[in-house]
Amino acid sequence: MSDQNPQENNNVLKQRVITALVLAAVLLAALFGLAPGVFVLGLGLVVLLAAWEWSDLASIRGVAARLSFVGLVAASLLLVAALTGLPGAPDKAMIRNLLLGACTWWALALLWVQGYPSSAVLWGNPWVKSLMGLLVLVPTWLGLALVRGQANGEWLIVLLVLVVVCADVGAYFSGRAFGKRKLATEVSPGKTWEGFWGGVACCALLGLVVGYGVGGGAMMLALVVPAGLASVLGDLLESMVKRQRGVKDSGTLLPGHGGVLDRVDSITAAAPVFALALLLSGWQGA
Secondary structure: OOOOOHHHHHHHHHHHHHHHHHHHHHHHHHHHHOOHHHHHHHHHHHHHHHHHHHHHHOOOOOHHHHHHHHHHHHHHHHHHHHHHOOOOOOOHHHHHHHHHHHHHHHHHHHHHHHHOOOOHHHHOOHHHHHHHHHHHHHHHHHHHHHHHOOOOHHHHHHHHHHHHHHHHHHHHHHHHHHOOOEEEOOOEEEEEHHHHHHHHHHHHHHHHHHHHHOOOOOHHHHHHHHHHHHHHHHHHHHHHHHHHHOOOOOOOOEOOOEOHHHHHHHHHHHHHHHHHHHHHHOOOOO
């Protein structure tokens, strides 16, 4: 039971709604108002904000040490940009290999989430959690940069955000209505298998509506459904790290929502999966 009174709960809800609307407006303005290169640069700055928050989740102590981690992430972004040619002239073979590596990492992360809390012995020290942060954040930037560079890339990123929203909203309502079997009790006790499959169904419906209403047909399912599945893992991984660290939110930057990582956790896994599926399918957009 919440120890907040109804007025406090209403204030929190109001904060959440206002922040969500502002974030949506900023995202749309950046997507449709900025050139792809400028958008990708701004995206890098958001990743660095998330890196600052991850440094705390990784139990890195001291401002200098945390800034060093942020600097390491920045250097990694520059290296990936140099290797891939993004955002200007992308080397698709290099991008494909890096995204395959990122998706392999998320397969390992799934095993760690399934094995928590026992798995914490493998990743619970600051050094490994710092490496985890690199593997979470840098491929997020890579995936989103690739998607934005496609024909109609701004709409593809809107689609990716809608996939994450559908997975979350579908899981929430189906979990409330039918949820019985816990998905990951030790990581996120509120999530259920019934909610999970409800989120998948919602994503599949989105894929069909977009595929046959806008373009792409059934192929759209190959883009949307894997990204929806991955978004759940991104959420669970951050929940696991926060639980091990003993904190509720990754930060306090966003009123009513916590930190940047709390808003993008699902996208961190969905973005590289969506980008890889886009690259392998050869689909160029409607």
